[in-house]
Amino acid sequence: MRIRLKGARVLDPGNIDGFKDIIISDGVIDALMDPCIELPPVSQSSSESNREVQPSVYTPENDSITDIDITGMVVVPGLIDMHVHLREPGHEYKETIKTGLKAAAKGGFTAVCAMPNTSPVNDNNSITAFMVSRAKELVNSSLSSNDSTRGSGVCRLYPVGAITKELKGESLCEYGDMKRAGIVAISDDGRPVENARVMRRAMEYAKGLELPVISHSEDINLARDGAMNEGITATRLGLKGIPNAAESTVIMRDIALAELTGASVHIAHVSCEESVDAIRNGKKRGVKVTAETAPHYFTLTDEAVARYDTNAKMNPPLRTERDRQAVIDGLVDGTIDIIATDHAPHSPLEKDVEFDRAAFGIVGLETSLGLSMQLVQDGRLSFGDLINKMSKKPALILGINNDLKVGNPADITVIDTNSFWSVNPKTFLSKSRNTPFTGFSLKGEVYMTIVGGKIAYQRD
Amino acid sequence: MRFEHKDLLDIDSLSVRDISMILDTAEGMKEISNRPVKKVPTLRGKTIVLFFQEPSTRTKLSFDIAAKRLSADTISISSGSSSIVKGETLIDTAKNLESMNPDIIVIRHPSSGAAELISRRVKASVVNAGDGLHAHPTQALLDMMSVREKKGRIEGLNISIIGDIAHSRVARSNIEGFTKMGAIVTVAAPPTMIPKGVETLGCRLAPDIDSCIENADVVMMLRIQKERQETILFPTEREYSMLFGLNSDRLKGAKRDVLVMHPGPMNRGVEISNDVADGEHSVILEQVTNGVALRMAVFYLVAGGMKNAD
Numbered sequence: 001m002r003i004r005l006k007g008a009r010v011l012d013p014g015n016i017d018g019f020k021d022i023i024i025s026d027g028v029i030d031a032l033m034d035p036c037i038e039l040p041p042v043s044q045s046s047s048e049s050n051r052e053v054q055p056s057v058y059t060p061e062n063d064s065i066t067d068i069d070i071t072g073m074v075v076v077p078g079l080i081d082m083h084v085h086l087r088e089p090g091h092e093y094k095e096t097i098k099t100g101l102k103a104a105a106k107g108g109f110t111a112v113c114a115m116p117n118t119s120p121v122n123d124n125n126s127i128t129a130f131m132v133s134r135a136k137e138l139v140n141s142s143l144s145s146n147d148s149t150r151g152s153g154v155c156r157l158y159p160v161g162a163i164t165k166e167l168k169g170e171s172l173c174e175y176g177d178m179k180r181a182g183i184v185a186i187s188d189d190g191r192p193v194e195n196a197r198v199m200r201r202a203m204e205y206a207k208g209l210e211l212p213v214i215s216h217s218e219d220i221n222l223a224r225d226g227a228m229n230e231g232i233t234a235t236r237l238g239l240k241g242i243p244n245a246a247e248s249t250v251i252m253r254d255i256a257l258a259e260l261t262g263a264s265v266h267i268a269h270v271s272c273e274e275s276v277d278a279i280r281n282g283k284k285r286g287v288k289v290t291a292e293t294a295p296h297y298f299t300l301t302d303e304a305v306a307r308y309d310t311n312a313k314m315n316p317p318l319r320t321e322r323d324r325q326a327v328i329d330g331l332v333d334g335t336i337d338i339i340a341t342d343h344a345p346h347s348p349l350e351k352d353v354e355f356d357r358a359a360f361g362i363v364g365l366e367t368s369l370g371l372s373m374q375l376v377q378d379g380r381l382s383f384g385d386l387i388n389k390m391s392k393k394p395a396l397i398l399g400i401n402n403d404l405k406v407g408n409p410a411d412i413t414v415i416d417t418n419s420f421w422s423v424n425p426k427t428f429l430s431k432s433r434n435t436p437f438t439g440f441s442l443k444g445e446v447y448m449t450i451v452g453g454k455i456a457y458q459r460d
Numbered sequence: 461m462r463f464e465h466k467d468l469l470d471i472d473s474l475s476v477r478d479i480s481m482i483l484d485t486a487e488g489m490k491e492i493s494n495r496p497v498k499k500v501p502t503l504r505g506k507t508i509v510l511f512f513q514e515p516s517t518r519t520k521l522s523f524d525i526a527a528k529r530l531s532a533d534t535i536s537i538s539s540g541s542s543s544i545v546k547g548e549t550l551i552d553t554a555k556n557l558e559s560m561n562p563d564i565i566v567i568r569h570p571s572s573g574a575a576e577l578i579s580r581r582v583k584a585s586v587v588n589a590g591d592g593l594h595a596h597p598t599q600a601l602l603d604m605m606s607v608r609e610k611k612g613r614i615e616g617l618n619i620s621i622i623g624d625i626a627h628s629r630v631a632r633s634n635i636e637g638f639t640k641m642g643a644i645v646t647v648a649a650p651p652t653m654i655p656k657g658v659e660t661l662g663c664r665l666a667p668d669i670d671s672c673i674e675n676a677d678v679v680m681m682l683r684i685q686k687e688r689q690e691t692i693l694f695p696t697e698r699e700y701s702m703l704f705g706l707n708s709d710r711l712k713g714a715k716r717d718v719l720v721m722h723p724g725p726m727n728r729g730v731e732i733s734n735d736v737a738d739g740e741h742s743v744i745l746e747q748v749t750n751g752v753a754l755r756m757a758v759f760y761l762v763a764g765g766m767k768n769a770d
Contacts, residue, residue: 232657236472238572238594238632241656308573354550354571356592 001025001064001148003453007035007071008414012404013384013392022075023065024410027453031406066149070414073447076387077402078110078155078411080394082292083189083214083268083340084365086112086157089130090119095345095431097134100365101154103343103430105456107365108446110411111156112343113398116167117190123162123173128181131159139452151454156411158184158398160214163202169194172202175209184398187214189268192250194220199254203263212264212290212397215254217275218316222246227356229302229317237308239355244323247316248274255282255289266397267291269342271316273326280335290397291330292338294364295371296436298327304436310351310358311436314344332380337393339386341368345432363430367423367437369415373444383417414448416459421445463761467579467586470595471636479641483605486750486757492529493752503532503763506563510536511553512589513569518724518748519589519599523566526755532563550574551581558582563763567591572629585762593629599723600633602754604641606747607678610719615642620672620714621663622704623682623731624653624693630723631682635661648672649704652693669704676714680721681706681731697730707733711741719743 003024010020010032023031086100095103097114104112114131116122122131135157161183165171167190175186186206192215193199199215206213223246228234230241251267255278258265267279270293282289296314301321304312312318330336344361351358372390375381381389391413395402402411423440425433449457463481465473474482492500508527512520520536527534537557548556550569557565564585567575572592579586590596608614619638625631625647638645639662647658648666658665666672673679684700694700711718720732720741728734737744 230656232660235655235657235661236632238592238629240593307576352549352551354569354577355573356571 002030002066003149004065004067005075005412005414006067006069008073008075010075010404011384011387012077013388015403015405017384022404022412024450024453027410029404029406029408029410032404070447072416072418074383074415074417075404076413076415077391077395077404078449078451079108079369079390079413080398080400080402081107081109081112081341081343081365081368082266082338082394082398083294084112084114084343085117085345085361086114087345088118088134089127093431094347097131097157098138098154099429099431100343100345101135101138101157103363103365103428105153105155105449105451106429106446107367108369108413108415108449109155109365110402110413110449110451110456111158111400112365113158113160113184115160115187115189116162121162121166122159122183123165123167125174125177125181128159128161128178128183131157132182149455151451151456153456155449155451155456158182160185160187160189162186163188163193163213164198167191169198172198172205175206175211179209179211183211185212185214185266187216187268189214189216192216192218192220196253196257200257200261203257203261203265207261207263210399212266214266214268215251216268217247217250217254219246219250222249223315226317228305228313229319231302231320233302233305237305239305242315242317244272244274244319247272248278251275251278255279255287258282258289259285259287262288264288264290264397269294269297269316269340270327270330270336271297272319272323276326276330276335280330280333283335290337290393291335292340293327293331293336294340294342295368296362296364298324298331298375299371300324300436308355309436310353310355311362311434313355313358313360314342314362315360328375328380331375331389337389338397339368339372339389340394341365343430345430346434347432351434362434362436363428363432365430366428367435367440367442369446370421370423370442370444371437371440373417373442377443410450410453412450413446414450416445416447419443419445419447466762467575468597468758468762469575469579469586469588471597471600471633471640472595474597474640476640479601479604479637482601482754482757482761483608485761486601486605486754487609489756489760490750490753492756493749498529499531500529501531502760503527503530506532506763507561508532508534508564508566508759509557509562510534511557511565511567512536512538513567514590516568516589519568522748522751523589523755526752527759529752530756530759532759535562550577554578554581558584564759587758587762590629593627593632595633596629597633598751598755598758599630600637601758602747602751603634603680603721603723604637605750605754606721606743607719609750610743611677614638617643617677618675619643619645619678619680620676621645621647621680621682622669622672622706623649624684625649625658625682626653626655627685628682632661634680635663639663646672646676650694650700669706669710670713673710673713676718678719678721679706679711679714683723683725684727684731686727697727701730705731705733706736708735708739711736721747724748
């Protein structure tokens with residue numbers, strides 16, 4: 001079974017930019033060819049000059065090929081979201097691996113990293129193995145037996161293991177064992193590793209295993225009882241604030257520890273100016289530090305809390321306009337390498353309550369690309385930069401090769417960059433609807449997501 | 461003229477005209493409490509639920525008396541006895557209350573925004589009796605009523621508010637209210653008790669109590685909440701009293717006819733000295749008296765005002 005994607009612009013930053021047809025065979029990219037070339041018989045293929053790569057298995061008679069005309073679309077290497085919460089095991093009423101991976105595919109992601117704060121915590125190889133096998137099961141259960149181009153609608157899952165047992169910040173987990181079971185990084189996300197000595201040892205130990213350490217940077221004493229950004233909106237609403245320094249001080253510490261240990265540290269969910277400055281300085285010093293932000297931090301400010309809207313409550317909180325601009329500047333100058341979502345599904349049980357009692361977090365998988373495209377529309381990022389931040393850089397950090405190259409797995413996202421659409425949570429494939437972006441009009445939409453050569457999502 | 465609001469949630473959503481109407485109505489109500497028979501039939505047949513999720517003696521009693529003087533039936537639910545302790549959510553509790561067709565729900569709750577959350581889910585009028593650190597509109601209105609009664613006006617007066625502004629819903633509502641009515645509000649407290657961007661509420665920030673009090677027409681002291689000591693806002697009550705406590709010496713910096721106010725309950729000897737609390741400038745007990753009239757006015761207006769008058 002083969003698929004030919006026809007007529008689209010293919011953009012793999014630093015690798016390809018041009019109109020190409022892509023042939024996918026047995027789950028891998030089989031050929032990238034200039035368009036409108038009739039498939040030649042095998043005997044002639046060697047003399048074909050304008051073909052970049054020779055298809056290996058073409059003979060007109062050997063099997064069928066399904067043409068998919070995607071003229072006007074842009075094909076990019078599959079998007080990767082380094083930061084999601086899938087809630088399984090433990091909180092399946094908010095999200096399951098299945099619904100989360102389907103929502104991800106709809107959002108254009110061919111792979112996501114699942115944070116370990118499940119219940120039980122992913123702090124040992126059996127939980128890692130459970131998550132990996134659950135995802136594998138889903139991939140193998142084909143949606144439609146009639147249409148072999150269709151996959152089961154899910155994307156790949158890369159688990160992130162815990163840094164410390166039960167996220168308690170005390171003792172290290174068996175990273176080596178968990179890496180064999182499938183983890184690609186470690187993090188206590190949702191909680192900081194409070195003790196600097198524990199964090200130091202985790203970094204040193206993980207370095208030997210080439211596992212990046214993802215830092216949830218938060219001083220919980222400074223942030224305690226806080227429900228939103230400390231600032232004039234919190235003052236007006238009478239809500240306790242979380243200051244920028246609760247985030248930036250721990251980022252500074254973890255950059256210092258990365259410098260001390262020589263380990264790679266990745267800073268999760270950067271939300272404020274001081275944090276961007278700290279990371280910029282760290283990079284200047286040559287520390288192996290990378291960083292991510294999420295679309296809400298460059299789209300909204302703490303004013304979105306408006307009248308106690310719990311869908312605008314997340315941790316770190318939405319900040320001020322100055323912070324929002326600093327985050328965008330950080331994305332533009334490369335200080336912030338990655339856009340991730342921090343997809344955090346919650347049900348009305350956690351959200352339809354008093355603001356200070358509501359859970360932190362919003363869903364993000366199905367709005368990330370559209371919101372991020374706004375940076376391209378505004379002329380702040382080139383489209384190629386955006387694809388770097390949503391696909392190539394995450395791949396680099398995680399050690400995944402997702403280049404659009406012959407022989408690589410066909411993990412491909414097809415984007416309709418000119419499509420206008422409006423965010424409607426009722427259409428989400430995620431189990432949860434906790435988004436502050438309801439009704440937002442966005443330009444740029446996922447047209448198709450191909451995972452391992454099968455169509456995981458296609459727009460109606 | 462008609463009161464256009466279904467609920468009274470905060471001062472922010474009231475116009476100058478709304479506030480004046482509430483104060484005028486309250487002044488008219490005040491006389492009822494001085495009659496031998498302290499009851500009018502205005503809200504006969506109306507049901508008012510007092511839903512208090514935080515300890516309160518004075519405020520709850522004040523609302524209760526106000527309702528009864530208007531002949532409304534009142535039912536009290538407090539945190540200890542309510543199904544909240546059994547794990548029911550606020551919204552479910554509100555919906556259950558709603559099913560019994562009350563006309564007005566008075567709510568006090570430790571979470572900012574709780575009154576508004578309930579008001580979106582019920583048809584009954586919601587009166588906020590204090591939500592978290594956010595608002596305590598009837599307290600601010602009765603304070604404005606007391607000032608207007610004594611001074612004949614609010615506009616142009618210098619109002620000083622001293623104490624834990626950051627953790628006080630009374631301060632927030634008073635800053636908004638007095639500013640809206642044209643007064644000049646100045647606050648002072650240790651910086652640990654000043655919320656970020658406090659000036660955006662409309663007030664000025666003084667560096668110490670003496671400059672805050674200088675030339676004041678009204679000095680309002682806020683209660684120091686001993687139970688907040690765990691949040692490390694100040695070293696000791698002794699030092700607080702020394703730097704920010706009101707005593708008769710300090711009061712000399714204010715205008716000669718200054719009013720001293722306190723929303724209660726007072727910590728005598730901490731934020732306010734005995735002689736000032738009981739002195740000639742103090743209107744602290746008159747605030748309490750006015751509280752009943754003000755809350756009668758609020759019930760009357762949110763229940764439909766003139767339309768329902770007998």
